[in-house]
Amino acid sequence: MDRSTLIIAIAGLALVLGTLRLLRIGRRPKGYPPGPPTIPLLGNIHQMPTKDAHLQFQAWAQKYGDCYSLMLGTKTMIVLSSDEAVKELLDRRSGTYSDRPELYIGQTLCSDGLRMLMMGYGSHWRMMRKMVHNLLNQNIAARYVPYQQLENQNMLNDILDTPNDFLHHIRRYSNALTTSMVFGWRTPTYEDAKMQQLFDGFSEFADINQTGPAALIDFFPLLRRLPDFLLPTKAKAKALHKAERELYLGHWLRAKEEIRNGTISQCFCVGMAQAQEKDGFSDAQAAYISGTLLEAGSDTTSNTLYAFVQAMLLYPEVQREAQEQIDRVVGKERLPTMADAEKLPIVRCLMKETLRWMPTTILGAVPHATNADDTYKGFFIPKGAGVLNNVWAINMDPKRAPNPREFRPSRYESDHLSLFDSASNPDGSKRDTFTFGAGRRICPGMHVAERSLWLGIARLLWAFDIAPMEGVDGKPVIPDQDKLTQGFVCMPEEFPARITPRSPARAEIVRREWREAETKLLDRETKQWLSNPIRI
Template sequence: MAQFHHLGLGGLVLIAAIIRLLLIGRRPKNYPPGPPTIPVLGNLHQMPTRDAHLQFEKWAREYGPVYSLMLGTKVMIVLSSDTAVKELLDKRSGIYSDRLDMYVGQTLCSGGLRLLMMGYTPRWRAFRKMVHSLLNITTSKSYVQYQVLENKQMLYQFLEQPQDFLKHIRRYSNALTTTMVFGWRTPVYEDENMMQLFDGFAEFAEINQTGAAGLIDFYPILRGLPDILLPTRKKAKQLHSVEKQLYLKHWLSSKKAIRDGTIRPCFCQGMAESQKAGGFSDDQAAYISGTLLEAGSDTTSSTLYAFVLAMLLYPEAQKIAQEEIDRVVGERLPTMEDQEELPFVRACMKETLRWMPTTILGAVPHAVTKDDEYLGYTIPKGAGVMNNVWAIHMDPVRHPQPRQYRPERYLHDTLSLYDSAANSDGTKRDVFTFGAGRRICPGMHVAERSLFLGISRILWAFSISPAVDENGKRIIPDQEKLTQGFVCMPEDYPAALTPRSGTRANIIRKEWEEAQRDHLDEQTMQWKT
């Protein structure tokens, strides 16, 4: 009898376990709608491996501005309208600023140190406050001289090697960022530190996009498997060790320069003060400065690369912008002071951020710290919350003919990117590329200046037109072909950049010669101290 009793009990436990397993991936009735699920996987099997932004936009048109995806044991709520992002990520930011447990991205690849993926903890808030104080609107103005100098080198390089314009754009945004963060510049594209940074970032994106990474993230039970069965884990750990060495090297050399009194004004000076007061580790400081370096290098260069593509594909917009610059600026380089007089050029900057958003699905999802309700749906505690930037930017009600590049949409928009994001009416916000709520990009002020200077001066100096192949036929790139990853940009394309006049070519040469003579050490090409 006891035997049967045990069998019955064991059978019941087994049945309960099977039922529990089959309930994984099911969408509860009160959750936002979404694509049909299957047991255990939920919607995981439907997650696209390429061009995810198109599938996420398609689901938004099908299931509405707030829909849910059941990803194994986790829930992802996708926000695809300006009002939903404003209401939840901004107005309810007190509970919408956490992060999912990102085992591969944060624990393995980053040793738990990456600010971008850190949970909404007192530690994160303290670091965030520090970063904000060192990158706010007032301090960001003190970096303008760095932006101006790097910009002059970029224009000079366009003149000398126009076919390598992507390399020059990348060097510009990387050198700006290293100078602002660490106080030293990247004088050449072939700089080994820069190569390692861009390669490492590409590898980070690749590891985090694999199916294996998703499985380990969404089914925590698999984390107990040995490394031999989880090659992704081994790769992630290797990447972390290489990346940490690079970031530590940069940070410790900045600390040494601070001690020697040879450092240029930069972010690390302020962080060294904060480290004395707050006592956080060198590893952590290295990752804070390293993550800023990643963010600043990648997004600015991707946006400028998209801008050159837009000028090539939409010559009418280029013509209007250049007429405005010629009328206002004439035969000198545009400066930040010209911004108010160049509304169409500013509009080009905003339209580029809208038309080709680099953080196409909002970079890293937020997470909600307690149960919430919106539009009658339950948003469960612990759910990931995604800012579906692409779908918002491509909403035909918000932006008619969204795949057309039309700067005039922003012609009467005089707000800075930051002020626009702070607008209490979500429908009036310009672009969603920089995130929202307490996780909004702290480098917005710096990015806006780098982009305006880059765009206005490229337009002042060069005509951008399609390159021609060996048969003399114009090469017209496909604007829909994008790279894959956290941060995306147009796939490689050729373009012809021609100086608009001999006079302007001479001005560029002269400006770069003077900048080198006045500010740079002849041997090292670093700033004179």
């Protein structure tokens, strides 16, 4: 064989081998968990839903089991759809399952690698997580009640004034709570420009990361080399990061200045400034740590309370039963407080059922990832695979919750555990809800969220009746409980509701309590705290 023939033969063999290798992309290797049929190159990408993804992921779980796989171009996604699978892998094997998949659009371009939520598992993440835990743990979280009580009083008064804007008032409540606890100042009005930017940024972040181009860039890394004009999603992500970084850095630098001046109220940033001096992380990193907490606290709490309002509108018999218990325990002369919690089990049941019935992190927000090969039920799970916590499918499992789309708080009558203690239960079948995640990535703010939700639910029911709004035809407008917004964090599609005070006397108590708090605790001009209400 002459030299030219040999070269042609080698080139031909290389082409064949390259083609075969290319055609393996998207195929499900033998031994992987089962899943829907694949096609070359794309795998299951062409089957990924663009809307209501939770329903498709639930349908696949019903067909392929509680641990199935999706082949997404060059990547593998393992979907866990039972309490048993989540407890075994994300909790018990958390050392293997606490990483994150590479998220080029969400973490690299939108966040410059700084967003703690999407950061890979390593020493840097562990340092930040430990700091967040130390500043938001169960003992510290209990001391933030003065912030929660004040913002709740403000929310109730706002709903009395403009009840049709109840979503705005719920959002201001959750945002002001979070800015107070994280930065030491409050958001006094819904019209606050920085709060508007925050919620608009949520929406834009979800839109960018749910686009087809974003997924293709993640699943086919070679595409990242294309110029921005061919992939406008890249340019949008960079622009969002620029605006977001400016917002978060402005918040953090303001907090640092107030710490230096001795004018800041006790908050997360006080402890983070001390940690920064010790560990030396950058202002940009500190801005994104505090910004991530701001995102999480503002969005998830407000979405859950909004879902609760819808549930009371759709299930009036549940509302009446809860109000009867609150009236027996609290009476008509005062608002409920956290001191009433043990005597008001119905409120705990309502909170847990809302988190189950309408989980805001409907597909677990951001997938985990493996940092080593593993096996489960005889299936091979490769290193680097994404691992999705299929929250909707687990919460809607009829074995866990018969008739799961019915809002039924009585499911939790015998459950007296806090959200965190329930998540720590070694028996996954006894965990209340999977909305706050699992393993080492479980939400560090769940102690704070539990009190915020408890106060919101108890006081809304004490003060108001929630009923359908009448349409132009005189008939009640009944929202569809299965119509949800799209994105990493979701909520019911916007709906009207008629929210009225249960009596003139209760309305006056709401107004009096807010007037007294506003006069005694807040500056008349700025509506900020006159003095530090918390000692830590």
